Amino acid sequence: MSLRSRVFWRPALPKNAPKWWKEGDWPVLGALRFYSQRADFYREAINHSPSGNFSFYVGKEQLVGLSGPEVRKVFYDSRGLSLNEGFAELATGQPTTDGTTDSFGAFFSKHIIAMLKRENFVRNIDLMAGDTRKACEALAAAPPSKADPSWKVTNPFDSVYQIVYQLTMRTVGANDVADDPKLLRKTLSMFEEFEKRDSTLKVVFPWLPAPNHLLRVYNGARLAMVFQKIIDQRKKTGRKGNDALQYLIDQGAGIRDVIAFQIGALFAGQVNSGINAAWVQVHLVRNPEWLARVRDEVDAAVARHRHEESQAPADVLGTLTVDDWESEFPLIDLCLRESIRMTLPGTAFRKNASGRNIPVGSTGEVIPPGAFAAYWLDEVHMDESLYPDPLRFNPGRYFENPAEDQKTHHVFLGWGSGRHPCLGMKFAKLEMAIITAYFVAMFDVELSDKDGNLSTKAPRPVSRNQKQAEKPKEPIYLRYKPRAQ
Template structure:
């Protein structure tokens, strides 16, 4: 209405009045400096501005050319400026396989934004990828999964975060730390099994209960991981445990491909990561401040980090990194291992016999239940007396590692790829397709879940160098391997020892899987299955 009234009033002005208004406007415009009147700028200035803009855009988006001795550039699916978008979204393994098939040497080059990537394969590529001192994993992880390059470590200055992370994690993965926490870990696992046994009966049959292992087992793994690398305050508070797990899940989902291409670009997902990182920081800040206020120290990883003098920022960064490394893979493996057992009666029987034998061996009283006996085992016994669970986990990992893994050439020079005559350019990233190792031709019936392939008389995972990379290989072994094996032994021994279980629908009807149990190889990391899977279970008789 006001706008309409303004137009009406203006239209009523006389011609002479409107002329006076126009003259006033001209006089006001004439008082502006020429620099503020683009219409008055000379052509030379416009040319200079346009040239500068083009130069800036050229520097921002220009791709450095691959050297002549780099593998051939695979251009299919390449987008200007963006690069091979499908490598990041939905076709990582397919893209890599297609490029390898198109290559005469088994190696190829491509771009992600301005970043140069080189896919390598075969014995020479595998050897280089896992053994070269010139190829760095933490730097590649930072730049290709978070979009944030790591600051270089300089003499006399604070270590970069990768070094802080490793120096903090290694002591926590030592045996003495597991010994200290063992009673808590077994207690948490037993309590989780007690909660499962107390769940409501299934709709289909009151003798059975139902669980989604990618929720219930995922939560157990998170609690055990929090016990080992986090804070007991969180591990012992169900509400806080659930709250921080939801923060972690949202943080993990907020990755940004745009940030990888344009590290300087403020993206929505980047702000979401900052937001969820801040929420987690508040949780740990409150715990730290409470300990300082009361003078009561904790007996956990958080206190270890505090005593080492880490800042809150580094503590939160460590917790996110440690939880990401431990939770994402182990949480998924824990669920799939039990699913695979339901489809393999032979190995279900083998694991049950192994658990029952250990229980019988260490039972000191007829009144002891299986859970009672498992709670008395030492670290040495957990690590040595469940070899079949370890093999079942090993085979599950083979099926649950999708995508490709990375290294960055930080040597300052081009790195030769074996005797191929080709190189990984200085500053470029080496890419290795995980299934090239995990599903190599040295595995018999490789699409079948079969832990017996690792028996000493078969040893299929040792037929060629770096034949199995489930726990890392070469210069980059998994720092958390011992803990991951321990928590899988705990969870599986309690679960197999205490319950009978079968694959079912959500109502408790026994069914066969309707979709493939093979994880989507195009994912960039382990994920929960797209379709929910369920197990029906009931307590075994003692």
């Protein structure tokens, strides 16, 4: 193919594909607004489509935007729609024609499922609780705030995010990193640089060495070198680790797959969980009724498991089993669910890898072979008929009206749905219970500014135009002090 064809040609849409939404389509580039103002773009396209579905281009790739309960079922339940290929090409710009994406996807799923089995949680629970307690004790030892020496200040999107990173590294990574505070901070910095270097230019022109993509490759290589050094050291000394990295080595996985798995597992387990763990603390501080209810739940668990009056709450929490963590904190679980609903913007992707047209419900329209499908999460999560007053933090909506989740198919998408449920859901819930319980048990917390002055200013809500969960652009601060027992 000539350079001119490579740049300017793009395939015509089949007649039975949803109508092309041309508003904002740029020659060669396609609908760049899908990446810069995703919610606005999607909402306008739905409103101008008789069926609620529409087609558009990103570069030369054909996409079909879907909407409505019947079509949502097609998106989440169809065997012909590939999650791995959809994510790889539209999120990273990596072509998948050689079949390596699905091959690695199968490798990743097989081993992440093995790592997240219950027996591994049981083995690691003391370490996870210990990591969280030490992190909270480090917060307690931080310098006092400028405004009031009785309070200290933290940005939870840094401090809580780092706790999630340590627990994730402990569970699907290497203990060598999780046990070394300096290496933990260093690799988290590498990971954050890797994660934020997504490149729309690379998606539009997959063959182009886009600057952001090159920076992502560079930071991925830096992370890979850390794991490579750990692997080499273990081989040299004959020492075996008791962690996920060692499991992969013992399974005979090649070095490229081992390192790709480590980076993929961090990517899958860190961003959404880290951001939601921070948002849960912010939502609780902003909603005193729910903070009091969660605190009562934590206090009740501590009281049930306390064997001696001299035991501090943190001592008692350190004795809890996996069964205890999974069964005794239902309100924390509801708070996490509500936080995910409110803070997870963007779209889910699939690629039609079936080689045939996939009918779009009863509309008469199809997703053409090789085309991508997108579904806008806010169509469900911000639907007032399903979630009244959707921008209000209200975990009680799930037990006030349990049937709410049964009104239609796939009504909560925060843990995946249909053929692709989130493989790490149980781990994410476990780490959320641990982090929130320790935080609530050990500290009194209030919203503040960076100097520790009490703040009544509501944090800016998550922009619905974001492509994915991300840290707030305007920092949010919490002031905290040891809780009076």
